[in-house]
Structure formats: structure tokens, C-alpha cells
Amino acid sequence: xxxxxxxxxxxxxxxxxxxxxxxxxxxxxxxxxxxxxxxxxxxxxxxxxxxxxxxxxxxxxxxxxxxxxxxxxxxxxxxxxxxxxxxxxxxxxxxxxxxxxxxxxxxxxxxxxxxxxxxxxxxxxxxxxxxxxxxxxxxxxx
Ligand code: DQA
Numbered sequence: 001x002x003x004x005x006x007x008x009x010x011x012x013x014x015x016x017x018x019x020x021x022x023x024x025x026x027x028x029x030x031x032x033x034x035x036x037x038x039x040x041x042x043x044x045x046x047x048x049x050x051x052x053x054x055x056x057x058x059x060x061x062x063x064x065x066x067x068x069x070x071x072x073x074x075x076x077x078x079x080x081x082x083x084x085x086x087x088x089x090x091x092x093x094x095x096x097x098x099x100x101x102x103x104x105x106x107x108x109x110x111x112x113x114x115x116x117x118x119x120x121x122x123x124x125x126x127x128x129x130x131x132x133x134x135x136x137x138x139x140x141x142x
Pocket of ligand 1: 009073076097099100
């Protein structure tokens with residue numbers, strides 16, 4: 001059973017871009033935490049793209065073999081009805097993760113299109129939000 005951990009635009013630069021906001025840990029560190037948090041019988045498929053269409057294609061792939069989705073849509077959170085629609089076509093559990101506390105930041109980050117489909121939302125826990133989300137998805141998918 002595969003848990004998709006999807007990451008949107010600019011998260012390839014995690015650890016390098018705006019470390020005062022996003023910290024110094026990288027997406028490899030995120031992957032390590034997710035693998036460690038993953039329940040027995042589940043495997044982690046961590047992916048990142050700067051392209052909205054690629055994120056949507058991966059959500060479609062999850063319809064075939066995904067037990068659940070953890071997604072940090074990054075800036076697409078605040079812009080993308082298409083990512084929301086793709087997630088709405090997925091039947092399993094979905095948890096939305098943000099590294100920073102988006103509610104403490106600019107007003108345009110306060111609204112998420114994705115939250116309308118998410119079973120849970122985590123913001124402001126740094127990269128610790130990812131393993132928490134993985135644990136929850138494993139529980140919901142068991
Ligand atoms: C983010 C928050 C978004 O507002 C921002 O566009 C990102 C990352 C976060 O993880 O805190 O790229 O999703």
C-alpha cells in the first residue's frame with residue numbers, strides 16, 4: 001500500500017530558500033522522517049514538482065495504487081482549483097501539510113483551495129508536520 005507524499009513548486013529548494021521561514025532541513029530529511037513514520041505494510045512515494053500538471057498526474061496515479069495522500073501543494077494551495085478537483089477524484093485519505101504557519105503570514109496565504117477536500121490540515125510544525133500526516137493517513141487507510 002503506497003502513501004503518496006506530494007510536494008509543489010519551489011519545495012525542491014527546501015533547506016536553501018528562505019531558511020528563516022522554512023528551516024534548514026531538505027526534502028531528503030522530509031523523506032527520512034516519512035519513511036520512519038510509515039506504518040507496517042505501507043511504503044512512501046515522495047515526489048516533488050514545480051509543475052501543476054505533474055502534481056495532478058501524480059494524484060491521478062494515486063487513484064490506481066495510492067492508499068492515501070499527504071500533500072504540501074506550496075503556492076498551488078492558494079491558486080489551484082485543478083489540484084482540488086484532482087484530489088476530489090481520489091477516494092482515500094488526504095492530509096494537507098504546510099511547513100510554515102500560513103495563518104501568521106500574508107493574507108493571500110490564509111485561504112486554501114485544497115482544504116475543502118483535506119481530511120486534516122497541519123501548518124507551522126516545520127517538517128515535523130509530514131511524519132504526523134503520514135501517521136494519520138496510515139491510520140485512516142488501515
Ligand atoms: C508552504 C506555504 C505556502 O504559502 C508557500 O507558497 C509555500 C510553502 C509551506 O509549506 O509553508 O511554498 O506550503
